[in-house]
Amino acid sequence: MDATEKRRALAEIARAVSVCNDCGLARGRTHAVPGEGDPAAQIVFIGEGPGFYEDQQGRPFVGASGKFLDELLRSIGLDRKTVFIGNVVKCRPPQNRDPQPDEITACAKHLEGQLAAIAPKVVVTLGRHSMQRYFPGESISRVHGQPRRKGDVIVVPMYHPAAALHQGSLRATIEADFRRLPEFLSRALGDGLDAAAERVPAHLRTAAQAAAAPKPAPAAAPVPANEPEPQQMRLL
Helix, strand or coil: CCHHHHHHHHHHHHHHHHCCCCCHHHHHCCCCCCCEECCCCCEEEEECCCCHHHHHHCCCCCCHHHHHHHHHHHHCCCCCCCCEEEECCCCCCHHHCCCCHHHHHHHHHHHHHHHHHHCCCEEEEECHHHHCCCCCCCCHHHHCCCCEEECCEEEEEECCHHHHHHCHHHHHHHHHHHHCHHHHHHHHHHCCCHHHHHCCCHHHHHHHHHHHCCCCCCCCCCCCCCCCCCCCCCCC
16 A cells, blocks of 8 residues: 555545544544544554543644653654554543443444554554553553564553653653664564665654664673573564
């Protein structure tokens, strides 16, 4: 699917979202929030659901957590124009409550269509509800920042940016997880995906290449007798 076809497919999904009545969330929405970004993005971010400001504007992550997300993107040389941002549900849950399983299920076809059209190399889940799509039963406190391969995609579970607003101690953790995204993208593009690498925006490719560049090896600490050497991190 070329860029024009991707853009057309996403526009059709956005139109379908705007008139969707498949769950009760549609009754209380001001605007549906289908998502936005580059149709040919190599990284897709999946949040949980729109909040008050998102519902008012019809755009994802425009409140306080969105400002933090913008900061995180800038920290690794990205912005909203070079990624795609969406949610597991496209309409605001009342009082910003958690999305319910039946609501996530009803909205899944829209998200699945977006992912199929974009065909990203890396998917970043933001929060436990989007994480459950790929890692049911897992705890985000245990698996955050750990990349795992799911088919042709590397999935990286992360805390939702809003978590740092409610628990300041998580801010450094989220920032550290984000700093590793160029490395994960480099791995995805390095798996025999040279043609895909050519489609990556120059500044994003530079970030990925910088992450992949050889670095001086630190002096190895002596390994005590009878203890195995630590294994390198690998994608699960």
